[in-house]
Amino acid sequence: MKDRILVTGGTGYIGSHTVVELQNAGYEVVIVDNLSNSSADVVDNIEAVSGIRPAFEKLDCLDFAGLDGVFAKYPGIKAIIHFAASKAVGESVQKPLLYYRNNLVSLINLLELMPKYNVQGIVFSSSCTVYGQPDKLPVTEEAPIKKAESPYGNTKQINEEIIRDTVASGAPVSAILLRYFNPIGAHPSALLGELPNGVPQNLVPYIVQTAIGIREKLSIFGDDYNTPDGTCIRDYINVVDLAKAHVVAIARILEKKQKEKVEVFNIGTGHGLSVLQLVHAFEKATGVKLNYQIAPRRAGDIEQVWADPALANKELGWKAETNIEDTLRSAWNWQLKLRERGIQ
Ligand code: NAD
Ligand code: WQD
Secondary structure (H helix, E strand, C coil): CCCEEEEECCCCHHHHHHHHHHHHCCCEEEEEECCCCCCCHHHHHHHHHHCCCCEEEECCCCCHHHHHHHHHHCCCEEEEEECCCCCCHHHHHHCHHHHHHHHHHHHHHHHHHCCCCCCCEEEEEEEHHHHCCCCCCCECCCCCCCCCCCHHHHHHHHHHHHHHHHHHCCCCCEEEEEEECEEECCCCCCCCCCCCCCCCCCHHHHHHHHHCCCCCCEEEECCCCCCCCCCCEECEEEHHHHHHHHHHHHHHHHCCCCCCCEEEEEECCCCCEEHHHHHHHHHHHHCCCCCEEEECCCCCCCCECCECCHHHHHHHCCCCCCCHHHHHHHHHHHHHHHHHCCCC
């Protein structure tokens, strides 16, 4: 029998791409999602891409009894990938308790249920936000955790600690914490991608919406940073490459190849790109000229951060493969497809 994996948040942006890669690798997937930031159609699109319909349960991870019922209904779940979380940094400043409840209690519920159903391990969606502005670049997993800039960022730090403390207490579970850098792009089929709610807060969704005419102009937040062209630098990671990192993390847990019961890996390309470089790469990749202006800095932005992914390269045998132009073209094709489908 194929190993059965529970994917929380599996109809979301990164989750949906990961479900497809898990299916491609032969896993059987059960998705739990409350559809607070995604739609049930994604299940159809996953099926259209992979040819396999994943099991789907519309459920809130805050519902302990409901989650217990999912483990009972799908016996033999071997591992969990936990994507389900609220993720809007600005909103988390306005509604901290919503973020603390959703992001912390969901994880606690899963960790409490894992031993009861002999679930071996959990892969957790962490973030480079835990590093704040690193003192040394590229940043390694050894870098100190800096005080979080937002309640959202704090939930990632606290969740990492909750996992470490649970494993240290002797719970029969292991974990891999993946610290994503900036996920961008869409599936090459243009059937899966990122669907922002309202005005996009993230750079690439704002770029593609400007390019297609939904937004008038991109504002580049600050050109007076201490970087070569004055704009902020990030490590943009293709979402399919990111999805594949989860598949190898799951295999590592199930094949008991972990060196420690809690492991942490940076998932990035190892290359930093400035906002202006990204905009120019988009123009080159798509042939579309982008309307943009320089605007004041955005509060809370980190000046520059990019990953040292050497540990993931070595231990997971994983490496980012897709170049930035193909990635930006995939984001553009996804936006064109959304227009064709009458969605955005
Ligand atoms: P997303 O919002 O597209 O996906 C999250 C999914 O979880 C959504 O489908 C949402 O409906 C669901 N969800 C939220 N709360 C839930 C709950 N209580 N019960 C059940 N389902 C719930 O976000 P994403 O970009 O795919 O991010 C996935 C994970 O990766 C999140 O944990 C996020 O914090 C983390 N992460 C994202 C980024 C990024 O830039 N996208 C970077 C680093 C880490
Ligand atoms: C990238 C760069 C902006 C929009 C956020 C979260 C982080 C992580 C990923 C989950 C920055 C600039 C952006 C725009 C711009 N999420 N920008 N104009 O801020 O690196 O990370 O999402 O864990 O926690 O903080 O990503 O895409 O918002 O910004 O100039 O309209 O683009 O200033 O330099 P960020 P982003």
